[in-house]
Amino acid sequence: MGNYFSSMFDRLWGANKELRILILGLDGAGKTTILYRLQIGEVVTTKPTIGFNVETLSYKNLKLNVWDLGGQTSIRPYWRCYYADTAAVIFVVDSTDKDRMNTASQELHLMLQEEELQDAALLVFANKQDQPGALSASEVSKELNLVELKDRSWSIVASSAIKGEGITEGLDWLIDVIKDEQL
């Protein structure tokens, strides 16, 4: 019953719906930096996130409800608590952290198997491109086995949160996809 009403309202006021977006990734990948780069357009000094940050931002006439979750091993198990009603996942990878590409890949695929995320779009940021020795977007894509993904809109974008490069491009793509799928 409730669902019926709510979906009716959704259709009525569709344009005004808040979209839930999760930013995930291993610790130190640059998630929090990206979130605040998006919100206030600046680089903030961060501390490892124990828990989460959440901000609401308007982007292209859309209201985005962006959740940045901590990436430390002890916090990863709690990611799943935030999957419900998620429109898209932004997965951030530290492109210089070659040793942990494998771990990142595992976490990514594990997450995407979740029932609740079946309809969510995926945007991967190959972050920290400003650093020497950073893997390129296609190299990261290979490490993460992205080609294996079926039935999902996904994209990978090279970025540098510090310099502010790639972030808007990535988000533009994401919004386009979500608009198509959700509305």
Next chain:
Amino acid sequence: MAPLDKKIKKFLKNSIRIAPKISDKGELAELRTGLVSQYPQTRKDAIKQTIKQMTLGKDVSTLFPDVLKNIATNDIEQKKLVYLYVMNYAETHPELCILVVNTFVTDAQDPNPLIRCMAIRTMSMIRVDKILEYIETPLRKTLQDDNPYVRKTAVICVAKLFQVNKILCIELGVLEDLSYSLSDENPMVIANAIASLNEIYSLDETAVKLPELISRHVDKFLNALNECTEWARITILTALSEYQAKDTMDANNIITRVKAHLQHVNPAVVLATIKVIIKNMNYMDAGQQTELIQKKISSALVSLMSTPPELQYVALKNIRIILEKYPEILTKELRIFYIKFNDPLYVKLEKVEILIRLVDPSNLKQCTLLLNELKEYSMEFEPEFVSRCILGLSQLGIKYSNEKFIQKVLDILIELVESGQNSINDGCCIAMCNLLRHCPTNASMSKSICSLLNSWSSPVTLLQQDSAKCNYIWLMGEYPQYFSTLGDKINEFVENFTGESTLTQTSLLITVVKLHNTLEGSVLQNVLELATHETSEVDVRDMAMIYWRCLSIDDSSALVSQLCNLHAPVIDSTIDKFTPEVLEKLLGQLGTISSIYFTPMDDSMRKKLQHQNIIKGKHLDELQDLAKNELENKTNDDILLDFDSESVNTAANQTQNNNLLGDLDDLFDFGTSSSTTNGNSSTGSAAEGISQLSLGNNNSDKTSGTADSNTQDLLNLF
């Protein structure tokens, strides 16, 4: 889109409530759906619902992540609700708290001071190491916050942090920040800083130099006093009462500045103020002192007597302490302590204590007035009150110490006994014996008392209390010539020997030995045997063995007759007193719980009372173990504490008891064993026993460290 349109949309969205889905997954699933709903009102309702379940005692901790998602909101009410939830589970489910830390840190910088407070307060309450690492920045920031409300919360948090992790707290250096808060411009912050420092000091005296800090900030405190709430005032006054004035001027200054608070409506403020004044009064010369005491403090105390009974009771207890140090206080105010018919029993009893102490023994008029009052009270119906008044009569007689007056008291007592109420016989018997102990040479008095008591056909059944029986038996031993049926009465007591308590048994033993020449031969043998074989009281048994040995030594007649002719010392007062050390300590703790129990809290005890339970791990079973250990420790602590208080209680008695045993050694050359090798255990238990008995005799409250009551003197005879 038109703005109006938008507004309507927003309004609709915010106020819409979706009826929770009826699902077969049960209540929790329902709540969860509500918590993650996209409609704010529905979410809020779900939070409320969750908290309702929580307060009902249901475990809703599995909803933690979902509830927590709602913490990011501008709606203060909702935020508060979530914090409430978090605080509740933070203690039991610390492992979940890693999801909140970031929020705490962010909220501690929120523009809204209420939120800053909530964040820092909650954060410092969570006993998880992981969180503590993050507390530094927020705690420092809030300690320096612009808003006093935030600062006053932050200073308390320092103490909490100290309790959870002392080392971290010292490392962070927030203790220094806390000390600076003593000079804050806001009195509430100052008061909380004192409270916080007190707490820390009681946990570890080396962590903060509290006394030094107090003495550096005395002026600041005195200024703050006038502009803060009453509880803050009490904290500040208490801190001031710990400060030792440098000189007369200093003391004078303090007294002048705090004096005004003697008129405060809150009795706790009044008592705290009195405490400060008394502390500084030693610097005054006698003239100034009397002026202060009689005018200022007296009238403050008098005003306390117009409070509700519970507060009156506290006031009375405190007055008793003050009275002992300054007996001249309130002497003109005897009347306000007269009993009112509607006073509750506990107030009545306490008032009698004050009346007896307050009455001026050089003022016949006053004494006579009080005598008449007490006489009237003795005819009331509450047994406990009546027996206290009867004892009070004898105390008054002994205090005034004049034959004629004592005769008047005695007449009242005799009249009471003759009125035929059985319940008062105990009290009257004790009171009369006390009077006799005060003037043992007054033949007419002893005669009239004995003939009255002799007329009781069966004192064993008539008297109820151990101490009353003890006194009765003592009387027979002291004045056997006035008891016509002495043998029968003693026999009756002997028959009942095993059923009696220590005092009666001891007294009976002493009396029978004393009278063994007048009594039938078999009685002595009988009692000695009963006392060595049939009693569980170690002291009685030991005493009986010593007697037995004495009596069986060849040519012991000189020793025995010496023993039989000993008399109990004359008593000058039957009013309990504190020992000087206890009194001094109690004066420093006026208005605290110690002043009610008359048991000063000593510092080591205070430390034990602070339980530090630090939860470092994250696993539930680990926590359960912790909890178990904690429980065990607590019980151990309890035992330790009990023992402590016992030793405080009996300290005074113990010395006396040692003397007693020492005397015995001298008498019999019995080897030093009884006081040395037997050592602590036997003296300890003896002292304990006696202290309990003397309590029974007082029939009212535990007065630790007070002088021994007279019944015990009876036993000290030998």
